[in-house]
Amino acid sequence: MPLIEAGVGVILLLSLAGLLALGSPAPAPTDPQLDAYASDVATVLAEEPPRHGGTTRVDEVTRSPEAFDREGPALERRVDALLPDNLLYRIETPHGALGFDRPAAAEAGAARVTTQHSVVRVEVWYP
């Protein structure tokens, strides 16, 4: 009899241990590395002088739809050059978005830049 009780006790303890081993170290909801990349890209673009008009590179694309169409490809190339090769990105402005469509399952880091005209959102994720 006591051996059966001990067996039950052992199973109980092992199940507790198993629960902790499997379930406890949950990953952080957002990877700080992705947030760091997103905020770095946003900061660099927000500090860089524009190619033509406006005060900064991000401000330039938010001035008007025409400015977005004209400067968008150049901004895309700039972000391509800034980000490490293993990352994809999306830049959302009021006049449209640049970059890639984010898959719903991808965990992304995000940052925002406020310009004179609107807010620009930068997202990066691992493909």
Place this chain on the structure above:
Amino acid sequence: MRRDRRDRGLSTLLSVVTAITVVTITLAGTMVLVEDAFRETARGDAERAVAVQASDRLVAADGPIAAEPNVLDAAELANLSAADLRAVGASERFAIAVRVDDRTVASVGDPDGGTTVRRIALVATPERVERTPALDGSADPRVTLPVRTDAVAMTVEPPPGTTVTAVRSGDRMVLRNASGLSGEFRIDTSPFRTLELAFETTGPLGSGDVTVGYEATRTERVTLAVTVEDRGRREGSGGGSA
């Protein structure tokens, strides 16, 4: 009959002892496992927090090496010292190494493994740029330079027969001398707009008659990797060395 009862009593005692031993050993094992799991999580969290914080300080404009947010000064980056790293979070417990594009520039405690946070930054190197704007040899030429700087040094050497009487930048008269401008002039410009200069001359002005020099910064994109290793927790004492 008496012997049977005594045997049963003994066997019951033995099985109770065995049961208690087994349960106690399992309990001890479980506690060690749980403790390890928690310690590992806490260690990783502390490392990551220190790494994120240190990298934030390094790319901040008021940090030890950055001139502007995410723009690092090349000279200060080359001189990044252990004292700077201690100021951003290195200690006896946390070993920190800073690498720029996989080249170690500074380290305290030489971390082996640990947590790495990578940042995207630009390294700015100041350089002197001399430009000779292309002029087509006509009178009253205009020059547009893709420059945003607060001052330029302009040298005007008009050919014989030509007098440069004034230089305008937009609507602003920057240089004026009715009897002729010649030599080197310093012009204050706006760092917020592209430099446009309009010359007023009495004759043709060709390429080479005007040169412009200014301080520019060349920027280069780099990856700044900050690696942090938590030394205090690994020994298992929990408190780390003093």
